[in-house]
Amino acid sequence: MSKQFQFKLVLLGESAVGKSSLVLRFVKDQFDDYRESTIGAAFLTQTVTLEDQTTVKFEIWDTAGQERYKSLAPMYYRNANCAVVVYDITQTTSLEKARTWIRELQRQADPSIVIALCGNKSDLSARRQVTQEEAKKYAEEEGLMWGETSAKSGEGVSDIFTAIAKKLPQTAAPPKAGGAARSGAAASRAGVDLNKQSNALGGQNEPCNC
């Protein structure tokens, strides 16, 4: 019987780095040159099947990048099992913003959260401002996963999600801790509880019996 997991994933990053485009590529294998800016957050799901037939289902929260929406972000990352922090390789400032997000996650999010740093728009490498070395070095220092992607060409997109899917079952919190911490309804008004207790998959590490 193959194992099944379900994880909450949140995308964070500066505005217009390509968070929604990454998700669109990952979920539907499509690309829009000009994707409408995300307001609040968008919810999508996608399942990855690993080589050993383990399936990992991602509940994806794609968040708005503008600073004003930052106040809503905690409710999306609070119980996330993994976060993809995206920057745009053609904008140095976007890596700065990514660092800020990573610091915030390290302070505020579940300690067992898996964080992937993702340099998007690799198709625009002619305009590159952020070198691979720089980003990689930072990721190593912080113990993050790292990769470059192009939502436009599709390059690297499934790789990064697959890598997360492989890593998660080993690192995700045991059923009673972290990920499933919030019990009871509506712990706060911001409470998009990403852990649905009612769902049979609440125990993150337990293979589902279905």
Add this chain to the structure above:
Amino acid sequence: MDGPSLIVVPPTPLGYHHPSLSTTASSSPDLGRLTSSEQERGSSEATIFTIYSMYGDEANGGLSLSDVRNSKYGNHTYQQSQSTNSDVCDGASSDSNGYISSKYASATELPARTSVISNGSVRLSYLDDRPLSTYASCSSPHNDPHRSSDTIRSSKFKDLSPPPPPPPPPPSSNVVRASYIPSDAEAPRNTFLRQPTPTHSHPSSRHSVSPNGNSPTSSFRSIPTSPRPQPSELLSPPETSTLPLPLGTSGSKSSLVPSEGEEVDAFFVRNTYAELEMTGVKGDGYVEGVERTRARASRSRSSISREEQALDDGSEKSRELSGKELETLQSLDRYGFFTVTSHDRLVLLSSLPLTKRLSPVPSGPIKAPTNATSLPTLPPTPIPPKEASRIAKWNRMLEPRVRDVGGNIQAWGVKASKENKLRERTFKGIPDRWRSGVWDLLMRGYSRTGQREINKLGEEYREAMEKPSTYDIQIDLDVPRTISGHIMFRTRYGSGQRSLFHVLHSFSLRCSECGYVQGMGPIAATLLCYFEPERAYACLVHLHDAYALHTIFSPGFPGLLEAIYVQERITEQTMPNVYAAFKSHMISTTSYATKWYITLFANSVPFQTQLRLWDIFLLEGQDVFVAVAVAIVWVYRDNITSGAANFETVLSLLSSFFVPQDEDALLSWIGKMLGDKKMRSRMGQWRQQWKNLVATGMDSTALL
């Protein structure tokens, strides 16, 4: 300046008013039932009608209803391009959209050159399609420069005529429209038409008018104030002369001066838009255009050369449209959208649940499906079947209220005897040709704004263009991805995008608390489809001040949370099982409803539905969107309470793009809910309750 060959030339006598009008009109079977106020509308129509009669027989009674019908649809291609202009782009025309205006101009000329009845009638129905801003483009002298090259352009439309695709069933409205044309034409604007074309119109002048967009006086008035010395000679392309420029721009390419403390990048953005206002870009409306601002830090020689090549070199107005461009025009819907495949989850908002009005209901069947009917593509938006008769009713209901010194109508009002009809008719949908006029009317009424304040806001808009905004970079990031499926906003740095940038830029400076928030973009863009940039800015101010968008946009989104609180109370009371399901699945309302309230449903329902919702929002205010939210939950209540429903199914469903099976059913349901006085007073109480909760710090646990 090239002589505007078409509109100004016609043998419209100076004294051309009713006499010739009625001659023309007499060919219309409907003339008899016109009231004088209906005739107030649009001298330009009369004028153009007369032009047709010069060139052919189409205007002289030879225009039978069937002619109109056949021609309109027998000439499908052309009709499409027409719809680009008419149905869609009230805003485009009023928006100083060089491209649209020029198309328009050439369209105007078509019958003249071809003497094809069909085109004439198409033209006519087009004109009549648009009560207000039509005039902006067909009569505005600012557009005249475009017409200098129309002789060349018109040939494109000849190409368009031959292939008649299968005629869609002609909506009856066309028939009626055509017959209304003469009726509408009185002639207050003839004076306007006869104004000599200014050698250069100050760009902002195009914006300094009401949605009618046709105030000659205000346009001309601002010319002298232009600090620029007639730069049109320097910038030969005719288009440039019509492009709105920020005040203080010089005729030279570099048009702005960085302000103290303004970031270099931000200035680069602001300056780029200002420069492009002067020059325009190639293929506006057709091509994607060349990115300039995002790549600012890494511009190479080749990218700069690409940028230069994308500038309009003045050939835009005279070149032939390519087959691809024609195809593009054909594919537009009546609001100006391309047929694009949507990547959203499209679900049907079924009408059946809407036949029952809002009242406490028991739980639905436990075996109900968890998902709604999904749609593969966005269905086409047909012209509402009763559009024509509604147009006639609105014609009779409205009268001019404010005119400028040139006699042009700047604002409409509802006749006292018809005031009791306004609500009902607004709920039935404002006919699109009346939308800009009626939206203006509703906003003036709701915000109690007078003409003087609106003029002042216009000044404010122009002045703000001179100032830096810390939001410029963010706005620039969002502009190209705001309803980019619309022809006005498609081309990077095209006139629509420039207007959008400027409106958002100016608005970001208006309220220091709100600044610019993502979500304002689609709102401003929708307004730009119906108003000139300057007026669109004023509309945003109305929405912010009077329609409580201030609380929606300010930090922490207090108005959003308040609306959600009210929505939850209504859900709890009328659909307790749904409320319980949300609770047990731990679905907070913010997770799906945030974008509904922040974009005023701009990206969650088809454009036409959005317009209908805005019709009633502008009439009734912020309770409308709570009602829409409740309606959506109401429709899907059985899916939500299904035994098989879970966090994912419910959230996926409510995050979808909703395509109403029947807009009228939706609107009527909302109308009944909002018409319930008890409900409205409870909504008011809940809003107050929420404010109290916030004041006492109890709000953090009050929402799902």
